[in-house]
Amino acid sequence: MRNSRPIILFPLLCFLSSTISILCEPNTLVCNEKEKHALLRFKKALSDPGNRLSSWSVNQDCCRWEAVRCNNVTGRVVELHLGNPYDGFDLEFYRKFKLGGEISPALLELEFLSYLNLSWNDFGGIPIPSFLGSMGSLRYLDLSYAGFGGLVPHQLGNLSTLRHLDLGDNSGLLYVENLGWISHLAFLKYLGMNGVDLHREVHWLESVSMLPSLSELHLSECELDSNMTSSLGTISEVHFTALSKLKVLWISGTSLSFHVNSSIPTSGSGRGFLSGIVDTAPNWFWKFASYIVWIDLSNNQISGDLSQVVLKNTFIDLSSNCFSGRLPRLSPNVRILNIAKFILGTDFPFHVQKMNGRSKLEVLDVGLCGA
Structure with a gap:
């Protein structure tokens, strides 16, 4: 009985040692393969003159890509920080690093995406994709200063968990005919619609x-x-x-x-x-x-x-x-x-x-x- 305590403690110490070793290792998180290929299709539809998305490669883990944030436990993509790092006041760098092109519906495969920032880019007056209203996990959506145009899609009213919505300052190209959908966003804390034409909505x-x-x-x-x-x-x-x-x-x-x-x-x-x-x-x-x-x-x-x-x-x-x-x-x-x-x-x-x-x-x- 005198030697039983060391025998019991030894495996416990081994277990603790291995657990600490795992926790202290560099991040081994690997992104979801389906979401990785969805992001690559999304990238393909964009224009990227400044190669901001050069790290988005099939040979690299997408959780390590520039502007991508993954959940620390599941490895699922939860945030895309694609706002231009240079605003329009630094015109030379803004033009170099602005994204453009099309917004691919491949984003729909990012079912846990809660944060999407596309601000200070230039999408040439294309409409805001109505499919964004089907991304039910979104809590933060920033499309300001991004060159979107046309009718603001009422489908955005389906984003019932949204806390932050900014559609402002798109060069006066956006307009609303009926803003009734906004009342469905019961948790909304921030609403930015500067420059959105509301004259049709009484x-x-x-x-x-x-x-x-x-x-x-x-x-x-x-x-x-x-x-x-x-x-x-x-x-x-x-x-x-x-x-x-x-x-x-x-x-x-x-x-x-x-x-x-x-x-x-x-x-x-x-x-x-x-x-x-x-x-x-x-x-x-x-x-x-x-x-x-x-x-x-x-x-x-x-x-x-x-x-x-x-x-x-x-x-x-x-x-x-x-x-x-x-x-x-x-x-x-x-x-x-x-x-x-x-x-x-x-x-x-x-x-x-x-x-x-x-x-x-x-x-x-x-x-x-x-x-």
């Missing part, structure tokens, strides 16, 4: 207000002008109270109208920016807006005296509007305030109201204010 606000998890909304330059606000009806508090988690709101360049004291000229510039709309944002809107961290209402035609309004935002852009009188009261949390290019309807200038507490204001832009 019920856009009703659809967006049905997203209870939404925390960030980008709808700048979406053609939401006077040609459709008359059929939209009044923008009411009901539309916004449902968006209780919203923290970032960008709706610049929309010629936003609240139909409170609207004065719309009989002649204008057609779709797009229409000067001359004079609308007063109601008190409930400013109460709602004060709880948003980042808010951009620039390049609209919103009017009114904001002297009784208190804004608590970190970033506020109210430039190129028709406000008059005093600025709203600002909490000490405000860091950036842009009131440049105001169109003042009165003979008296703006006055910055005294702020209580220690101000954190870092940037104040009042350029070119005037009547």
